[in-house]
């Protein structure tokens with residue numbers, strides 16, 4: 001019956017296909033054995049999640065002990081199901097909570113590797129960013145993340161991964177593939193193209209838009225002229241562009257028409273001493289963050305400017321979290337997921353950070369105060385009507401890993417002062433809204449994709465319960481979260 005319906009609908013579906021450049025959530029029709037091995041709840045015409053608590057992602061209060069009915073991969077209803085279709089798959093989920101799949105707006109498929117890094121913290125050039133096509137996809141899906149790659153070092157690999165995932169050939173998240181970093185001439189990364197000028201920026205965007213990427217990311221050394229050309233060209237292709245900036249300040253980027261800024265308010269250089277136009281100061285925004293205290297005139301003016309220009313901001317608190325020994329947040333699961341060389345490098349770096357903090361408590365206190373101020377500016381931005389989104393920037397640095405980092409981001413948003421329900425909205429519906437996907441993902445509502453995370457416990461009361469992932473539904477197929485996460489153990493940093 002289903003096949004017949006599909007045939008009949010073909011022309012209409014064709015009409016609904018996303019315009020080129022538009023981010024899409026494609027559901028595979030067939031799953032290969034490489035994917036089905038991780039399936040816990042196979043696709044079915046009817047699936048009923050019974051007696052479950054629902055956090056719908058809109059910020060609305062949680063609904064206790066109700067039913068979520070899934071019909072052919074889409075959410076059919078939320079509410080106690082009077083009648084259950086014969087043959088339906090029924091999951092008794094008393095004591096569990098379901099919330100929308102996380103929409104990771106600053107996620108990567110690579111990690112950062114420093115050749116021969118030693119315990120004193122020195123390493124040999126070149127700085128590398130190896131692609132991790134296996135462990136990253138398994139960690140994202142295992143943690144229930146749909147993601148934007150936010151700057152690619154192997155764009156063809158990212159594109160092929162997305163397409164293989166969409167065809168059901170490999171397990172993984174829905175992906176918004178961001179083009180290669182649009183980086184200026186002074187880049188420290190040997191795998192990035194160094195833009196020559198504005199025309200090169202325009203041509204690079206045009207080329208990759210035609211290759212199939214669906215968003216763009218500008219990086220630290222890009223100049224105003226190059227950024228302007230990239231923004232105009234991305235918009236000409238109907239795509240959005242974000243930036244982890246430095247040479248260009250936040251107000252300049254907003255005036256140029258950027259759509260999104262990465263790393264909260266941690267990398268704005270407008271008040272950095274000696275800041276020259278189109279130059280990235282080596283203070284990379286810390287003095288500005290120290291001076292621009294939440295509630296102050298300068299902060300208010302900058303935030304009002306971003307809001308009036310509809311610039312969204314991505315909160316990436318996990319990668320900014322100081323290595324404050326009092327806040328030991330290294331989780332055993334994170335260490336166990338790292339490959340041995342990656343774990344060694346992380347522990348060397350962390351040990352040095354702790355030694356520095358112990359040797360210079362004022363500096364440690366200053367960093368902790370800046371982190372708190374960064375958190376307060378994100379709250380102020382939301383209070384002013386700004387669209388805040390979430391993504392951990394997982395590259396291994398700071399112990400931030402795919403999936404686990406996305407959960408840590410939500411926990412830190414709560415530490416920043418948002419309620420658990422607000423934090424989950426920031427990490428789900430807000431990202432989906434920015435991506436133009438709010439009709440299909442980002443919240444739990446009839447007609448939307450059954451992209452859902454089932455956890456033990458109640459994140460609306462204890463946010464760290466979001467870590468207790470058991471089943472991750474993607475397009476209505478229930479994946480075994482722990483099996484996916486287990487499969488990446490000891491592999492992060494290897495492949």
Ligand SMILES: [Zn+2]
Pocket residue numbers: 106108150151393394
């Ligand atoms: Zn990043």
